[in-house]
Amino acid sequence: MKPYSDGSGLALLAALMAVSLVGSATGVQRVVLPARLIGLGLALPIVAFGVSKSLIEVVSGVVADEVGRRASSIIGVLAYVGGAWLLYNMPTSGGATLANLLIGAGEGLLFTAMAVAVSDLLGAREAAKALGLMEAFAYSGYGVGAILAGILWQRGSLNTVLMYTVIAPTAALIVLLTMFRETRQLIRREETFEGQPISLPQAYSLMLSKPSLTTALATAHLSKLVDTSVWALLPPHLMRIGLDIGGVGLVTGAFLVLWGVAMPCWGTLSDRVGRKTMIASSLGLSALLMLWLSESRGPLDSALISAGLGITYGAQYPVLSALAVDLSPPEARGRALGLYRGIRDLGYMTGAIIVTAGSYPLAAALTAIAALLVVGVVRETRPAWPFMKLVLQHFSIMRECIEAHTRVLQKLMEGDYRGAFNEDRRLKELERLGDKIKREIMERIWSSPLPLADRMDFERLVERLDKIGGALLEADEKLFTVLPRLKREFLVEILSMEKEVMKLADKFAENLEALTVSPIYALKLTGDVEQGETRIDALRRALVRKIMREAESGSIDLLTSFELRDVVDLIELIADDLEDASDIVRIICYKHVA
Incomplete structure (x- = not known):
């Protein structure tokens, strides 16, 4: 604003x-x-x-x-x-x-x-x-x-x-x-955090x-x-x-x-x-x-x-x-x-x-x-976490990893294999950068004077988010293994699923950013992440069933079906990681809004 x-x-x-x-x-x-x-x-x-x-x-x-x-x-x-x-x-x-x-x-x-x-x-x-x-x-x-x-x-x-x-x-x-x-109308500028109107007794x-x-x-x-x-x-x-x-x-x-x-x-x-x-x-x-x-x-x-x-x-x-x-x-x-x-x-x-x-x-x-x-x-409602900027920067890198993987899928759909390999290299560079920032965060966490429980919460949060880059690299390896036999229709549906993951990552970014404004605002947004993960889980089940049907009919070989199913599972695992990270944010919020 x-x-x-x-x-x-x-x-x-x-x-x-x-x-x-x-x-x-x-x-x-x-x-x-x-x-x-x-x-x-x-x-x-x-x-x-x-x-x-x-x-x-x-x-x-x-x-x-x-x-x-x-x-x-x-x-x-x-x-x-x-x-x-x-x-x-x-x-x-x-x-x-x-x-x-x-x-x-x-x-x-x-x-x-x-x-x-x-x-x-x-x-x-x-x-x-x-x-x-x-x-x-x-x-x-x-x-x-x-x-x-x-x-x-x-x-x-x-x-x-x-x-x-x-x-x-x-x-x-x-x-x-x-x-x-x-x-009064300027309160709409904070509509990200706004809930339903409540009565005076409720307030x-x-x-x-x-x-x-x-x-x-x-x-x-x-x-x-x-x-x-x-x-x-x-x-x-x-x-x-x-x-x-x-x-x-x-x-x-x-x-x-x-x-x-x-x-x-x-x-x-x-x-x-x-x-x-x-x-x-x-x-x-x-x-x-x-x-x-x-x-x-x-x-x-x-x-x-x-x-x-x-x-x-x-x-x-x-x-x-x-x-x-x-x-x-x-x-x-x-x-x-x-x-x-x-x-x-x-x-x-x-x-x-x-x-x-x-x-x-x-x-x-x-x-x-x-x-x-x-x-x-009184609980501290505006905690001064000395490593919070680095946590935000680390997740920004993980979000870029998702974007890079989305471009890998798009290049594969276009038949531009060289472009796909180049994007995969970019993904590896981002994942290494994320690891570097994670190590710096861990050093800051364990050298800070914060209570042990707070330090452990943030350690779990960063470790959970750091898994995103590794999951995407593994998904690329499996895609490249079946590249000659890869059908475009599966790439379209995997890309559609990954776009939903991108939306979920954006929701979580808002959730994490809100934590720097007010824990009560961040708490409101954790529910949005959970709902997004539920939608992605439904997409994953539908896509896995389709892959199994294609394998049973002989349209794709058994190895390809296994690799594609693993790719889908890995993408859904990222959504799970984001939901788990949001749950950790929820725990952090509860400690500061009681």
């Missing part, structure tokens, strides 16, 4: 501008609320924001799938503008609580729709990059809003600050109406049946404690150690901006090196930095720790979202992201309850528990 084509670049720009503008309006509250409210008065608006946002996000994925990304985002921004207007006119704890019911709901609709839209535009292959990019603009917007809040409040008034929360989402609405186009049942995904949901919920702790506890802490409101906005904004800027970098890296280690290490380091922040006593060290926390926290945020995409079929992507974001953002409520007591240590302890859950339960 080619992202940014056909106007997709403008749609991507509009999506990112919208979430950044709305994020900046929310970022204002990161400074305003903790600077003016304490205790329950501070907790209630945060709880209202988190609960409304999370509940809306659970269904917003369905809305994004059913009515489209554009309509869903516009409805969300309209709700947000209403909440911002209410906050401007009622800047009390009660008014902020009511306003945040609308603000949270509006942001939930917008952010989910835009997350799905950006994922549509970039595709599943770059899931973490796509989600990291969207989240980066959203949370960098939070940071810009926090910095602006400090500056505007210091140089103007609270009304000036709150008016910005109305202006920014209004500008986002104009951007969506004038620049953003629907992206949620499928997702919650996967231990890795349910653990990711719990982990995302607990990870929100870091964000909530910084929102509620950092500004009062900074004011206690002597910072004015401008400094508070700057430090809070730095945490959010660095968090946002780091996300696409971490997301892109996780698409290449895997999800699990990055998530677990990010959560563990975040827990340690929170404890350190609670003990800081000077503005400089608090600012540096906050910056480090932003960078570290940004490593798990888009990667957990990408894990939800990895484990979800494309046709349920909006539902998956909606459920994930809803449960994650309900962590605002949990966090607000915990931090009302001013407890950094408790939030840090729960974040550390989340890291341990990832280590113990």
Whole structure:
């Protein structure tokens, strides 16, 4: 798929501008609320924001799938503008609580729709990059809003600050109406992996049946404690150690901006090196930095720790979202992201309850528990197999072997025996090249730090595929043995059978390639290979019966019939090898999609 084509670049720009503008309006509250409210008065608006946002996000994925990304985002921004207007006119704890019911709901609709839209535009292959990019603009917007809040409040008034929360989402609405186009149809670009449409209960049942995904949901919920702790506890802490409101906005904004800027970098890296280690290490380091922040006593060290926390926290945020995409079929992507974001953002409520007591240590302890859950339960959904490119290259050579053998048959049908022998020599060269690559793969497999079971799976996969070249060379030897007595009608049917094998090889190539995108996609394609092998087996039985009938009638001699039957069996054996290889791929997938 080619992202940014056909106007997709403008749609991507509009999506990112919208979430950044709305994020900046929310970022204002990161400074305003903790600077003016304490205790329950501070907790209630945060709880209202988190609960409304999370509940809306659970269904917003369905809305994004059913009515489209554009309509869903516009409805969300309209709700947000209403909440911002209410906050401007009622800047009390009660008014902020009511306003945040609308603000949270509006942001939930917008952010989910835009997350799905950006994922549509970039595709599943770059899931973490796509989600990291969207989240980066959203949370960098939070940071810009926090910095602006400090500056505007210091140089103007609270009304000036709150008016910005109305202006920014209004500008986002104009951007969506004038620049953003629907992206739902782009999911067809992944039709290779697409299954039948599924209902909401089926989608949620499928997702919650996967231990890795349910653990990711719990982990995302607990990870929100870091964000909530910084929102509620950092500004009062900074004011206690002597910072004015401008400094508070700057430090809070730095945490959010660095968090946002780091996300696409971490997301892109996780698409290449895997999800699990990055998530677990990010959560563990975040827990340690929170404890350190609670003990800081000077503005400089608090600012540096906050910056480090932003960078570290940004490593798990888009990667957990990408894990939800990895484990979800494309046709349920909006539902998956909606459920994930809803449960994650309900962590605002949990966090607000915990931090009302001013407890950094408790939030840090729960974040550390989340890291341990990832280590113990979550499977790696984007494994970094260091030899995977070589495996793909090896099978590409085996596929070329099939093509070369097809040309041997075509030359024999044309009576061009010299051409057939030349193609056979080409086949031998390819088979030797395949052997060379296989030896390199084996060296990489057994020198890699992967678990023993994974190494054995790939060894069996490559050994099975490597048999293709040898089977084709043996088939040529048998054909050349009976060359003077070879009837053209048998060559036609053998060629027809081999063309089906070629189609099966193409299916398996898609299957193997999908393994580098997402194991759940590769799992979907293993069934296609099995069906293709069944068709080839039926062709083999019919052709063997015909050969036996011709031998019984005396049309061909017994030796020729035996050699032809062996040729047919060898070609069918290649189909068996491809099916067996696909079964091994299935086993590899099961290990990473549970």
